Amino acid sequence: MRRPFAFLAVLALAACASAPAPRPAAYGTSPAAGPPVTAIAPDDVQAAAFARAFLDAIQPRSISLRRELCGFFYVAPDGRIAATAPRAGSFAGCDLDVPGADSGVFASYHTHSAFAPGYDNEVPSAQDLASDFQLGLDGYVSTPGGRLWHVDYGTRRVRQVCGPGCVFMDPGFRPVDEAGIRASYSIEDLARRMAAY
Numbered sequence: 001m002r003r004p005f006a007f008l009a010v011l012a013l014a015a016c017a018s019a020p021a022p023r024p025a026a027y028g029t030s031p032a033a034g035p036p037v038t039a040i041a042p043d044d045v046q047a048a049a050f051a052r053a054f055l056d057a058i059q060p061r062s063i064s065l066r067r068e069l070c071g072f073f074y075v076a077p078d079g080r081i082a083a084t085a086p087r088a089g090s091f092a093g094c095d096l097d098v099p100g101a102d103s104g105v106f107a108s109y110h111t112h113s114a115f116a117p118g119y120d121n122e123v124p125s126a127q128d129l130a131s132d133f134q135l136g137l138d139g140y141v142s143t144p145g146g147r148l149w150h151v152d153y154g155t156r157r158v159r160q161v162c163g164p165g166c167v168f169m170d171p172g173f174r175p176v177d178e179a180g181i182r183a184s185y186s187i188e189d190l191a192r193r194m195a196a197y
């Protein structure tokens with residue numbers, strides 16, 4: 001079975017945008033986004049630690065609802081890392097608008113909902129990466145098996161920050177092809193994986 005799209009192509013932080021936010025688009029479309037979002041991002045160690053704690057805290061809700069939760073990480077005016085309130089999506093998708101250039105946003109985040117047979121949701125999708133790359137953002141993705149992934153705009157790859165159980169794991173999770181999950185992927189790698197799934 002093919003993996004449903006896991007994250008929508010257009011992201012947003014409407015509360016921080018100075019102009020009206022563009023209308024959300026379906027995942028896999030090409031949004032007419034402006035220039036990449038620019039923010040002074042924290043270093044990868046700080047950002048990953050924040051992402052791990054935050055996604056660990058929202059995983060139980062995502063799994064219970066069987067819906068993706070998504071939003072943004074940003075640097076607040078006082079220099080602290082913060083997160084927008086999670087927005088609930090569907091089982092295999094989540095809608096956000098494009099963040100404003102002055103929002104302080106440096107990364108998106110989303111969960112991959114609950115475990116379900118036939119879904120390849122232990123890895124990010126090519127669309128997950130394309131969404132972040134188009135906006136010039138990093139991203140963080142948590143999975144039903146408790147993995148945490150970092151989409152790295154600078155290297156144009158996604159890497160596994162930590163493996164199964166490093167954030168809250170769906171009690172119903174069942175390992176599937178664990179040996180086939182690599183530590184890092186390019187967008188092309190993920191497109192090939194999806195085509196073969």
